Amino acid sequence: MEILHVSAECYPVAKVGGLADVVGALPKYQRDAGHVAKVVMPAYRNKFFHNNAFEVVHQAGMWLGHDWYHFNVYKETGNVLGFDLYLVDIPGLLDREGVYGYYNDTERFLGFQVAVCDWVNEWQHHPDVMHCHDHHTALIPFLLKYGYKYTRLAEIPTVLTIHNGQYQGQFGWDRQYLLPSFDLWKSGLLEWAGAINPLAAGIKSAWKVNTVSPNYMRELLSEANGLEALLNYEVGKTTGILNGIDTMVWDPAKDPMLEYNFTATTVEKGKRENKLRICEQFNLNPDLPLFIFIGRLVDDKGADLLPEIIGRSLHESGNKASFLVLGSGDKHTEWRLEQTRLFAPDNMAVYIGYNEALAHQLYAAADFLLMPSRVEPCGLNQMYALRYGTIPIVRITGGLADTVIDFGDKGGFGIRFVHAAIWDACAAVRRALELFEKRTTFNKIRKTILKLDHSWNKSAQEYIDLYTSIKS
Ligand SMILES: Nc1ncnc2c1ncn2[C@@H]1O[C@H](COP(=O)(O)OP(=O)(O)O[C@H]2O[C@H](CO)[C@@H](O)[C@H](O)[C@H]2O)[C@@H](O)[C@H]1O
CATH class of the missing domain: 3.40.50.2000 (Glycogen Phosphorylase B;)
Structure with missing residues (x-):
């Protein structure tokens, strides 16, 4: 199975919190289970970008509202992460050192999502599933289904993982013009509480939705920062899959960041x-x-x-x-x-x-x-x-x-x-x-x-089962 993870963070490329850890580890375990897992994320101008080698695999341009942006997709050539890593470079939007916190974050991550969809639209084949993480990538399930330029991608199954439902990425309808043209009869799918709400749109449009633990999934039904009713309505396509940890990176016996390594006996x-x-x-x-x-x-x-x-x-x-x-x-x-x-x-x-x-x-x-x-x-x-x-x-x-x-x-x-x-x-x-x-x-x-086992082995399989349940 070929899985394309789309995310704003991935360890060790760019990390703000736990999202990076998950997206840096899960693909490795999926690879070990015999699948092809790839990650695409923004090309921030950080240490990783400057210290590693890349080749250009795609060059194009796109409209974001009234502005035209050139963009490149780079592939990391050293297999540093153990799986294929693609970085989307949009000069003028994503070429900053940090991940979040810029005045135009809405435009930055919209541009990223449009560029990813445009790029996948050029592939000769389709990935078996596009796995989107959090609100920065949650408009993709909607765009693939209802964006006019992506009709050939409409059948790609999408999974949305909610790592934190508190953050939803809302922006006003006055910025709807930033989106590539889509079937306006479906506008309601973007809407929540009077705004365009990417996380809500993702929950409505993705083929499957999951959270990062079973208990959090239950909690969201009564406390989801305003999305409770939506999650109750969509409960049939939701599930909770517990995160694991990357036991290769987090290993007290080998961790190079420790001066003294140890095992259970020491x-x-x-x-x-x-x-x-x-x-x-x-x-x-x-x-x-x-x-x-x-x-x-x-x-x-x-x-x-x-x-x-x-x-x-x-x-x-x-x-x-x-x-x-x-x-x-x-x-x-x-x-x-x-x-x-x-x-x-x-x-x-x-x-x-x-x-x-x-x-x-x-x-x-x-x-x-x-x-x-x-x-x-x-x-x-x-x-x-x-x-x-x-x-x-x-x-x-x-x-x-x-x-x-x-x-x-x-x-x-x-x-x-x-x-x-x-x-x-x-x-x-x-x-x-x-x-x-x-x-x-x-x-x-x-x-x-x-001695407790919190590795990804079990949960990585649960994700594969989830993909299999929707594979077209
Ligand atoms: N100042 C600092 N210096 C060094 N390291 C720091 C740091 N601050 C945080 N970290 C590291 O960042 C990670 C934090 O991960 P968490 O899962 O606890 O939280 P986060 O809220 O970011 O993730 C969200 O997504 C993850 C992944 O799904 C969920 O587990 C979580 O509940 C959800 O809120 C850990 O690797 C931690 O060591």
């Missing part, structure tokens, strides 16, 4: 050594339990709760813990974290920014990972933590409920709490502190979690 020494390094770097006491948070500092992740969770936990425990936060996002939360640190400089460290290597080192060094998420479609951090012998403390929502069992329950290994609230998170931290003191149980749990 976990105690290995984690101790990694912890010593990190504690030295951030001026923390290595004898205290180390709690980390890694992620985008946004309210959905519960990042706004962190300053008080940390402050209160330190106060209650008499400074018997260390906390380290790695992330960036909401400026006010960044500032509050820095302020909290001033009150406990020996027990708290904050790294504002994005640092892939540090993230790996933190998963390896920490004792506990804190995830007080309000919304968590799947969450990869808890799976990376488990793989690196760090016990996750999670609020049970979305995929966190699907992947973490409380150590108090049969077969359990993590710490769960119910409310995205300071008091409940602090109670979970208290349980962690008690667990840290019970060394035998703590070490046993560590050994157990290192």
